Amino acid sequence: MENVKEERDTCRCNVIHSDIVDKVKAEMPAEERLAQMAELFKVFGDFTRVKIICALLDEEMCVCDIASLLDMSQSAISHQLRVLRHARLVKYRREGRVVYYSLDDEHVKNIFGQSLLHVSHR
Amino acid sequence: MENVKEERDTCRCNVIHSDIVDKVKAEMPAEERLAQMAELFKVFGDFTRVKIICALLDEEMCVCDIASLLDMSQSAISHQLRVLRHARLVKYRREGRVVYYSLDDEHVKNIFGQSLLHVSHR
């Protein structure tokens, strides 16, 4: 039968389909990859950062441009750009006093495209 | 010139490329869409939920299966499944006492595929 009693600390259910569990466990990506994916989505999962990324999909922009576009403080934008920088999603170049940011990733466009489709699709 | 002084509450910078800002503003998706995207990514942006979704990419599973797979409490899994339910990312069917969950979305596979590529790619 497929109902096998397993002794685990956390789950004392009797109805465990251990064959399914084992199969899925074998096919799942490595824990580290999954953790990295969660981190990536966490970076995407903020309204301000979504707007910044969408803006940078089209154009390179300086910090002030972005602050103006989103009607937010320079400080708030700068903090968020640091998050995006640390996630290596944006790159920047300095031109005098002005720092220009742009996207540094090939996959972001696809991911955001799919996501836009998703939220538009209902 | 492109340096135009704009009076805004939040940004008092002098170097605003207002042509760029206007262009990007015109091309950006609607605020509501961007907010929905952020919400979607927020749901994806948790290690536990990433693991649940990845598991359900392959197989339909009951709550207990998932708890066993992730070695977490039934309660924790149930709470997270509720989040996924409210985001309409999973559907469920009841069979006696057991509730089986599966993915309820076409785009998730693509988004997760791209993201896995992304994190594997460096």
Added chain:
DNA sequence: TATACATATGAATATATGTTCATATGTAGG
């Protein structure tokens, strides 16, 4: 070198969120 300006950053605060614990709900079987 003194000032102005664009950006970065540390600390503080407020808010959001994930897990645990206890318990409720719903269903099958004796």
Added chain:
DNA sequence: CCTACATATGAACATATATTCATATGTATA
């Protein structure tokens, strides 16, 4: 009906995180 079991849920707690405020850093220019 009473028990067992799978799942759901509310409250509490701990932790993470986004913005603000004040200030530091770095660069150009008078």
